[in-house]
Amino acid sequence: MTARILRGRVLTFVSEPNGPDDHESYRYIEDGAVVVEEGRIVSVGAWDAGLALVAPKADVIDHRPGLILPGFIDTHIHYPQMQVIGSYATDLLEWLNTYTFIEEQRFGDPAHAARIAALFCDELVRHGTTTAAVYCSVHAQSAEAFFAEARARDMRMVAGKVMMDRNAPPGLLDTPQKGYDESKALLEKWNGAGRLNYAITPRFALTSSPAQMEMAQDLVRQFPDAHVQTHVNESLGEIAFARELYPNLPDYVGIYEHYGLLGPKTLLGHCIHMTDREIGILAETGSVAVFCPTSNLFIGSGLFDRARMMAANVRIGVATDVGGGTSYSMLRTLDEGYKVLQLRGQRLSPIESFFMMTLGNARALGLDHVIGALEPGAEADMVVLDARALPHMRLKMEQAESLSEELFLLQTCGDDRVVVETYVAGEAAKGKLGR
Ligand SMILES: [Zn+2]
Structure with missing residues (x-):
């Protein structure tokens, strides 16, 4: 089975944030890649750090500038x-x-x-x-x-x-x-x-x-x-x-x-x-x-x-x-x-x-050993979000300068329309539903 690579801005948490500026609590990769094989995440990293080399052999889905998060x-x-x-x-x-x-x-x-x-x-x-x-x-x-x-x-x-x-x-x-x-x-x-x-x-x-x-x-x-x-x-x-x-x-x-x-x-x-x-x-x-x-x-x-x-x-x-x-x-x-x-x-x-x-x-849920984070070995359940999916959000995004502002806008104005794709066990599931 060939690997699948999702390219985009990757965000995943490693610990509970201790306040709004706890940058140690998450991992954010501006041009990132999540490699998936047989329903699981194989690796997560920067696109240019070698992942591009395997790309010809893999099915690459480019979600840039979408934000890839755990489902x-x-x-x-x-x-x-x-x-x-x-x-x-x-x-x-x-x-x-x-x-x-x-x-x-x-x-x-x-x-x-x-x-x-x-x-x-x-x-x-x-x-x-x-x-x-x-x-x-x-x-x-x-x-x-x-x-x-x-x-x-x-x-x-x-x-x-x-x-x-x-x-x-x-x-x-x-x-x-x-x-x-x-x-x-x-x-x-x-x-x-x-x-x-x-x-x-x-x-x-x-x-x-x-x-x-x-x-x-x-x-x-x-x-x-x-x-x-x-x-x-x-x-x-x-x-x-x-x-x-x-x-x-x-x-x-x-x-x-x-x-x-x-x-x-x-x-x-x-x-x-x-x-x-x-x-x-x-x-x-x-x-x-x-x-x-x-x-x-x-x-x-x-x-x-x-x-x-x-x-x-x-x-x-x-x-x-x-x-x-x-x-x-x-x-x-x-x-x-x-x-x-x-x-x-x-x-x-x-x-x-x-x-x-x-x-x-x-x-x-006591399931953090299998879901909730993008890390090797985890089940490949993911969501891809677009903070510019709606006109009024796109306008606001012209002013947003930080990841935190983007997340807050997604939460304040977002719903199913900002969900570009949902991956269940590595398979794109939302696209199949139609509108
Ligand atoms: Zn109830």
């Missing part, structure tokens, strides 16, 4: 909510009961699940996202459809069937035993198949009985390498309900703590209204707080406190949370994230944002 990573998204996006509601519980819990019932139909899974993967690719942590519906066939689609495209994905056995319509409920059996069968079939990883997914404490929580705990014990994903402390009404359902436990995070669901592979969506004790438990267990800015603003849930999390050494991921979230784009997500933090009086520099979308989220 974006989304750490929390619901694929059965593609047709829920943009639904008008007062708050989280109304939004769930009026739209989401109705829509997700359609995923008992394998044909519907397969159709939406394909459209979902298309949408991620269109927006430059190559990996996501995905909630399926309660139906095992929804997870089957999603994994089959991701496997066919050779995408690195984390996903799981939602476990929920109460406080939702009957068409959306399993039982503790059924949720356990189906999750276990899916884990055995898909966890580690190709580039797929399974996430044990009790939706949240409101829809899982104590018996189901125990079953989820049993799965975590049996499959210690699997991820765990759920929601916590998103809205005040939800928190009050969780406390009512588990009156003997100290707080909402304490419910997941009690059932042994916390740890370095655990992703907790939202984490907005947190007590000091809860933050301490996240830090102690290495669990990840997932910041979902477009969703938190859209549903009106509240403002994530990044500085407080960082001060307590809590690991942080960032995510779209479609369909509560309003965009599939990680650029739009970090733009809204920036605004949330502005309202909190906190700073988020462009290099921190781009770290979060790539290596930061790879670390949050």
